[in-house]
Amino acid sequence: LKIFGCRAYSNILKPHQNSKLDGRAVICLYLGSDENHKGYRLWDIAGKRVFIGRDVIFDETNFSGKMDSQLILPPKTHSKTEENSSNTKQCLPETDPNQSDSAQTTPRELRSNLGPYWNAPESSSRNRGSLNINFANLALAHNETGDAEKSVGAVTKLAPTAEDPKNIYQARSSPDWPKWKEAIENEYNSLIQNKTWTVVGSPPPGRKPIGCVWVFKKKFDEKGNLTRYKARLCAQGFSQIHGVDFNETFAPVVKFNSLCFLLSLAASADYEVHHIDFTTAFLNGDLSEDIYMKIPDGYSGEGENNCLKLNKTIYGLKQSPREWNNKIAKFLLSMGFKQCQSDTAIFHLNDSNKVAYLALYVDDLVIISNSLQSVANIKKRIARNFKITDLGEIRYIVGMEVIRNRVEKTITLTQRKYTSDIIKRFNMQDALPISTPEDPSIKLTKDGSNKDPESQKFPQTQYLEAVGSLIYLMYMTRPDIAHAVGILSRYMSCPTYEHWKAVKRVFRYLVGTVEVGITYNGNLNDNLPIGYTDADFAGDLDDRKSTTGFVFTSNGGAIAWLSKKQATVSRSTMEAEYYSLGSAATEAMWIRNFLKETSIPFSGPIQIFGDNQGSIHITENPKHHNRTKHIDIQHHFIRNLVKLNLVKIDYIPTTNQIADILTKGLNRYAHNKCAMGMGLNHLKRKTHPD
Numbered sequence: 001l002k003i004f005g006c007r008a009y010s011n012i013l014k015p016h017q018n019s020k021l022d023g024r025a026v027i028c029l030y031l032g033s034d035e036n037h038k039g040y041r042l043w044d045i046a047g048k049r050v051f052i053g054r055d056v057i058f059d060e061t062n063f064s065g066k067m068d069s070q071l072i073l074p075p076k077t078h079s080k081t082e083e084n085s086s087n088t089k090q091c092l093p094e095t096d097p098n099q100s101d102s103a104q105t106t107p108r109e110l111r112s113n114l115g116p117y118w119n120a121p122e123s124s125s126r127n128r129g130s131l132n133i134n135f136a137n138l139a140l141a142h143n144e145t146g147d148a149e150k151s152v153g154a155v156t157k158l159a160p161t162a163e164d165p166k167n168i169y170q171a172r173s174s175p176d177w178p179k180w181k182e183a184i185e186n187e188y189n190s191l192i193q194n195k196t197w198t199v200v201g202s203p204p205p206g207r208k209p210i211g212c213v214w215v216f217k218k219k220f221d222e223k224g225n226l227t228r229y230k231a232r233l234c235a236q237g238f239s240q241i242h243g244v245d246f247n248e249t250f251a252p253v254v255k256f257n258s259l260c261f262l263l264s265l266a267a268s269a270d271y272e273v274h275h276i277d278f279t280t281a282f283l284n285g286d287l288s289e290d291i292y293m294k295i296p297d298g299y300s301g302e303g304e305n306n307c308l309k310l311n312k313t314i315y316g317l318k319q320s321p322r323e324w325n326n327k328i329a330k331f332l333l334s335m336g337f338k339q340c341q342s343d344t345a346i347f348h349l350n351d352s353n354k355v356a357y358l359a360l361y362v363d364d365l366v367i368i369s370n371s372l373q374s375v376a377n378i379k380k381r382i383a384r385n386f387k388i389t390d391l392g393e394i395r396y397i398v399g400m401e402v403i404r405n406r407v408e409k410t411i412t413l414t415q416r417k418y419t420s421d422i423i424k425r426f427n428m429q430d431a432l433p434i435s436t437p438e439d440p441s442i443k444l445t446k447d448g449s450n451k452d453p454e455s456q457k458f459p460q461t462q463y464l465e466a467v468g469s470l471i472y473l474m475y476m477t478r479p480d481i482a483h484a485v486g487i488l489s490r491y492m493s494c495p496t497y498e499h500w501k502a503v504k505r506v507f508r509y510l511v512g513t514v515e516v517g518i519t520y521n522g523n524l525n526d527n528l529p530i531g532y533t534d535a536d537f538a539g540d541l542d543d544r545k546s547t548t549g550f551v552f553t554s555n556g557g558a559i560a561w562l563s564k565k566q567a568t569v570s571r572s573t574m575e576a577e578y579y580s581l582g583s584a585a586t587e588a589m590w591i592r593n594f595l596k597e598t599s600i601p602f603s604g605p606i607q608i609f610g611d612n613q614g615s616i617h618i619t620e621n622p623k624h625h626n627r628t629k630h631i632d633i634q635h636h637f638i639r640n641l642v643k644l645n646l647v648k649i650d651y652i653p654t655t656n657q658i659a660d661i662l663t664k665g666l667n668r669y670a671h672n673k674c675a676m677g678m679g680l681n682h683l684k685r686k687t688h689p690d
Contacts, residue, residue, distance in 0.1 A: 234316035251321035267522035281363035285313030285323030414517025433512025549662025557679030
């Protein structure tokens with residue numbers, strides 16, 4: 001008999017190993033013998049499942065339920081009929097991946113090979129059954145020469161970050177406890193002053209009070225300097241019941257396209273752009289449901305058997321964003337502002353010589369006006385009803401740095417801090433920069449080549465984190481990586497090392513372009529957006545679908561862009577380009593509606609440039625013939641817009657088509673030309689030959 005709960009290593013049968021370099025065992029915990037099978041019941045620590053194993057080695061001196069190291073290995077794919085099968089297994093490191101199968105490595109030899117990375121004591125009776133290797137410094141994003149591309153098979157370990165306290169107990173043990181304590185007291189005083197709750201006894205029969213937690217966050221400015229310690233008391237809204245504790249939850253925030261266009265307009269007209277922050281915004285919402293909450297940690301003086309009946313919304317409740325938005329929208333309308341229907345988070349006021357636009361993003365409000373006195377009056381009226389922090393001229397909003405030069409009439413949007421943070425997070429700060437985010441000679445596929453070792457599965461969690469970080473950057477200020485990120489997003493469910501290699505190339509590109517941002521040049525005085533659209537015919541090798549790409553610019557900078565795989569298969573280049581024109585036309589109509597509602601003067605149709613004369617021809621001449629009779633009616637929407645003179649489609653040579661960067665990988669010259677055409681300036685690259 002074996003000791004219950006001890007460490008066990010279940011052997012992986014050779015037929016279920018992807019290659020000879022794979023691990024040989026699965027780390028498990030022993031749960032006892034099985035009555036119906038000749039084997040042991042084991043708990044797979046990595047796979048989080050119980051299975052039956054026969055060929056097992058036990059370590060009865062180790063009862064840890066954690067992995068010995070944080071080494072990430074590719075998940076294994078096994079047959080479902082095998083008892084030792086597991087979709088995702090984390091295995092014992094037995095051999096160096098660069099050695100052949102015949103080159104066996106003993107623990108002492110392994111120590112000499114790893115050099116300073118070995119951090120284990122001499123073998124003893126308590127750790128004789130396992131190898132305790134410290135992989136903290138083995139973040140093999142690059143090899144010794146710094147070339148990230150050469151060590152594709154290596155595993156990248158995420159860089160450690162200074163985390164904020166997870167709860168009030170960690171905050172108390174933190175050296176920054178005086179700062180956190182002050183933040184907690186400020187938050188608690190705000191709750192009391194706002195009469196957020198009433199202390200009551202037990203809740204009514206059948207009602208359970210929801211829990212609450214303290215959330216801690218260090219706030220930084222646009223340069224990465226620590227500005228304040230912030231504490232929030234958040235309700236555990238996940239325990240709320242729909243129809244009882246809440247109903248509707250949707251709350252709009254400003255579209256990034258709208259904000260970019262208004263900033264472009266401000267650069268051209270030299271408008272004032274200011275920023276205010278609503279302090280404890282969600283505490284202002286009116287609560288219509290009866291919700292009970294437990295006493296917060298650290299304030300048990302209210303009574304052990306008591307609970308709180310909420311009078312106002314609080315952070316964490318599902319309906320809090322909606323109730324706050326309803327309240328602030330109602331107040332702004334009472335001030336005389338009109339709500340824009342094409343973007344309900346935009347409020348505008350056009351009265352004689354006074355022009356003002358408000359852009360609301362949860363508790364951040366951007367005020368754009370032609371008069372500094374008007375901005376001051378708006379702030380004063382808002383401050384009478386809500387507690388706000390006046391941040392002055394806009395510098396930092398929604399993770400985006402705003403740099404303004406009023407002499408040159410330019411406004412630049414950049415995410416330098418965020419870009420540097422994600423580069424460090426994935427240990428790519430020492431990688432050699434490269435001139436383009438993707439290799440135009442490589443076409444990624446879902447499975448890759450079966451003979452290629454890089455086609456083996458890559459850890460999904462790390463891939464999702466990396467691509468998710470890039471998506472946010474691409475969506476906000478970096479249209480130059482839109483196509484590369486769009487391609488990588490197609491393999492979220494089944495990433496391979498080949499896909500991870502492409503991710504690292506994007507990071508290498510970002511290393512050399514941290515300072516890049518979108519610049520709006522008010523000297524151009526070109527407020528009416530201009531569109532560019534392109535398509536890559538049958539570019540996806542898995543399903544042969546095409547890619548749509550379009551970008552709209554105002555005053556020389558991009559305000560809206562898209563790189564997306566088309567929903568249907570195109571039969572020709574002309575058809576793919578026609579679909580792209582239709583997608584760009586829908587964005588153009590939204591722009592027209594936005595300009596109308598906000599009373600921004602414009603005349604004539606919105607111009608869209610395409611580089612395929614066949615597709616342009618069929619938008620102007622609705623002929624039916626064998627090449628177009630199968631096209632769905634939704635794509636012919638653009639014909640009506642052209643007929644009504646709402647949009648105008650013109651031809652542009654491919655060499656001048658800046659939307660080309662959104663449909664395919666380009667060489668360095670073409671990539672830089674398209675990027676600068678979208679207003680991406682300050683290209684301070686330290687490039688390395690491709």
